[in-house]
Amino acid sequence: PYVEDLVRYFYAAVDEWTRRGYRSNISLDDVEPLLKEVEGPPGTPVTEDMAREYRRLLLLKEPCHYYKKLSAAELEELLNTPPRPYPGVNLWLFDIWKTYLKFMERLARGEVDCAGIFPRRR
Structure with a gap:
C-alpha cells in the first residue's frame, strides 16, 4: 500500500459509509500531518x-x-518467500495454512484456480 492510496481509500470508505445513510464521526485530521512525515519518494510502499x-x-x-x-x-x-503476518491485513492466511500451501504449489506449476482463497463476505 502507498500512504497516499491509504488516505484516499480511507476517505472513499467514509464517503461510501455516509452515502449509505450513516453518520461518520471519524477523520484522519489527527494523523494526516504524521502521514505526511513518512520518508521516501511519493508513490513508494510503506515497506x-x-x-x-x-x-x-x-x-x-x-x-x-x-x-x-x-x-x-x-x-x-511470492512463491519463494513465506508470508509475514500483519495484523488486520493477512492473519487469516495463517488460519488456512494448508489450503494456502496447496494453492501456492498449484500456482507454481502454472495451475491457476480463478476462485482464489481470499475470504469472501456473504
Missing part, C-alpha cells in the same frame, strides 16, 4: 515487506488477473 504482502493478497483474491499482471520476478518472490 517492501508490506508491498509484497499486499501483492500476495491481490494474487489470492483475483488469481487469474494477477497471475498475468505480476511480473515474473514478483510472482517468483
Whole structure:
C-alpha cells in the first residue's frame, strides 16, 4: 500500500459509509500531518515487506488477473518467500495454512484456480 492510496481509500470508505445513510464521526485530521512525515519518494510502499504482502493478497483474491499482471520476478518472490503476518491485513492466511500451501504449489506449476482463497463476505 502507498500512504497516499491509504488516505484516499480511507476517505472513499467514509464517503461510501455516509452515502449509505450513516453518520461518520471519524477523520484522519489527527494523523494526516504524521502521514505526511513518512520518508521516501511519493508513490513508494510503506515497506517492501508490506508491498509484497499486499501483492500476495491481490494474487489470492483475483488469481487469474494477477497471475498475468505480476511480473515474473514478483510472482517468483511470492512463491519463494513465506508470508509475514500483519495484523488486520493477512492473519487469516495463517488460519488456512494448508489450503494456502496447496494453492501456492498449484500456482507454481502454472495451475491457476480463478476462485482464489481470499475470504469472501456473504
